[in-house]
Amino acid sequence: MELQSFLQDFNIGHWQWNINTNQVTYSDVWCSQLGRNAHEVESSLSTFENLLHPNDKEATMNRVRQFIAHEIDNFSSIFRLQHSDGTFIEIFSTGNFLDKERTILRGIHIPTNNIYQGFTRNQFYEFSISKIISTAKSGVFVSNLNGNIKYLNSTAVNFFSKDAHSPEDILERNIAEFYPESIIFSTLAKLFIKQKMTREYAVEDKSGVTKFYEIDFTIEKVFNENMVIGIIRDISHKK
Numbered sequence: 001m002e003l004q005s006f007l008q009d010f011n012i013g014h015w016q017w018n019i020n021t022n023q024v025t026y027s028d029v030w031c032s033q034l035g036r037n038a039h040e041v042e043s044s045l046s047t048f049e050n051l052l053h054p055n056d057k058e059a060t061m062n063r064v065r066q067f068i069a070h071e072i073d074n075f076s077s078i079f080r081l082q083h084s085d086g087t088f089i090e091i092f093s094t095g096n097f098l099d100k101e102r103t104i105l106r107g108i109h110i111p112t113n114n115i116y117q118g119f120t121r122n123q124f125y126e127f128s129i130s131k132i133i134s135t136a137k138s139g140v141f142v143s144n145l146n147g148n149i150k151y152l153n154s155t156a157v158n159f160f161s162k163d164a165h166s167p168e169d170i171l172e173r174n175i176a177e178f179y180p181e182s183i184i185f186s187t188l189a190k191l192f193i194k195q196k197m198t199r200e201y202a203v204e205d206k207s208g209v210t211k212f213y214e215i216d217f218t219i220e221k222v223f224n225e226n227m228v229i230g231i232i233r234d235i236s237h238k239k
Helices: 002-009 028-033 045-051 054-068 121-135 154-160 181-194
Strands: 013-018 023-026 075-082 088-097 104-111 139-144 149-152 196-204 210-222 225-234
Touching (some): 013 028, 139 154
Antiparallel strands (some): 013 104, 139 225
8 A cells, every 4th residue: 555655646657467368457547647547448458559659659569579578688668658638648667577487567657747847857767766765664775886876765874874864975985985895796796696685784873783684685777777776674673
């Protein structure tokens, strides 16, 4: 329910596609973005295809097919869909498979011309990502492959530095400033091979108490650049 509320608050639609049956579930927000009621929208891939702008259809569907065929690493695309009033709405959409068999594809759907008008595309995406990160309950950070921190929320601040007061004190600094380079480079090296991994760390907080954290690391493409995403959980209560 919390996730649904978040998606609605930020006008983020979502969809889920069963590759085997071609059944696609479109969220209420997805439908409302196009001026439609959910009961008016057929749960099929043809709904999406029929709403695509003629000039965007071939490129968009080719990208979908390439992703399914493992020819590209991620599915992210900008295209136009027809609103119920006949106009076309520019949409940013990105998604990934939920299962190892690659049969269930789920993604989000964000109009680029909604409440964030006046932003460039990259600013819009950065704003969206920063909102998602800032409202997450877990600590979240994003760094490039060199370890430079590009985004983090307030929950993640204490993991990096007991002297920092806000995310702004950490942004654009390198993780190696806070943890030994040997640990950081070892983690990144293993991450290149595995793409996903979980590590535990012990960190002393401002009051001198040792806290234990578990971090899920993954490498994902953000703005067509490979980035490290870390989800930080306090597991001190388990120790």
